[in-house]
Amino acid sequence: GEDVEQSLFLSVREGDSSVINCTYTDSSSTYLYWYKQEPGAGLQLLTYIFSNMDMKQDQRLTVLLNKKDKHLSLRIADTQTGDSAIYFCADPRTGNQFYFGTGTSLTVIP
Amino acid sequence: DAGVTQSPTHLIKTRGQQVTLRCSPISGHKSVSWYQQVLGQGPQFIFQYYEKEERGRGNFPDRFSARQFPNYSSELNVNALLLGDSALYLCASSLDAGGAGELFFGEGSRLTVL
Numbered sequence: 001g002e003d004v005e006q007s008l009f010l011s012v013r014e015g016d017s018s019v020i021n022c023t024y025t026d027s028s029s030t031y032l033y034w035y036k037q038e039p040g041a042g043l044q045l046l047t048y049i050f051s052n053m054d055m056k057q058d059q060r061l062t063v064l065l066n067k068k069d070k071h072l073s074l075r076i077a078d079t080q081t082g083d084s085a086i087y088f089c090a091d092p093r094t095g096n097q098f099y100f101g102t103g104t105s106l107t108v109i110p
Numbered sequence: 111d112a113g114v115t116q117s118p119t120h121l122i123k124t125r126g127q128q129v130t131l132r133c134s135p136i137s138g139h140k141s142v143s144w145y146q147q148v149l150g151q152g153p154q155f156i157f158q159y160y161e162k163e164e165r166g167r168g169n170f171p172d173r174f175s176a177r178q179f180p181n182y183s184s185e186l187n188v189n190a191l192l193l194g195d196s197a198l199y200l201c202a203s204s205l206d207a208g209g210a211g212e213l214f215f216g217e218g219s220r221l222t223v224l
Contacts, residue, residue: 004152033212033213035215041217041218042114042200042215042216042217042218043153043200043202043213043215044215045212045213045214048212088152088153090213094166096141096143096158096166096204096206096213097143097155097158097166097168098143098145098153098155098202098213099155100145100152100153100154101152102150102151102152103151103152
């Protein structure tokens with residue numbers, strides 16, 4: 001997905017907040033998604049945001065959407081060691097064809 | 111309820127061989143999609159099937175083919191394997207083929223081509 005970009009690495013201390021950023025190019029998506037992938041595993045849906053919203057909160061997760069700048073972010077509050085994983089933003093296009101970013105590898109330091 | 115199941119979980123092939131990967135969607139889901147995830151990259155869309163018909167195809171060569179069966183399970187076939195086909199192949203299911211549907215992923219089939 002060269003049309004969906006993310007920074008590759010993020011390292012935070014346990015208990016701090018993590019912010020993972022994503023930029024996308026297609027502005028017609030109804031929803032934008034965040035997925036989590038743990039080592040050797042498939043992708044697990046974390047959360048999503050409807051395109052007419054600018055913020056969605058779901059327990060420790062906050063998603064911010066800036067449609068004008070085509071920028072999406074995922075904030076994880078009180079980051080735990082179990083949050084260490086790769087996080088992908090995903091932009092669904094025609095039908096249900098998802099375009100994924102390259103993924104951000106989050107490392108949580110105890 | 112069982113999630114998306116894929117088989118085999120791991121396999122090793124040599125260049126030029128052919129491989130078939132299998133996927134069973136979540137019960138009630140009619141759409142199955144296949145993605146290729148090369149190490150260090152995000153998943154790339156290969157195919158989408160809905161009600162046994164191909165609904166979308168990504169930028170992959172004709173060596174890649176797929177089909178969906180009446181029970182909505184699916185197979186991905188790759189012929190004339192190349193070293194670059196080594197990847198995690200992910201299957202995802204969704205209720206329908208619409209653009210707002212959530213994708214549920216299986217654990218993947220890890221293919222190594224030697």
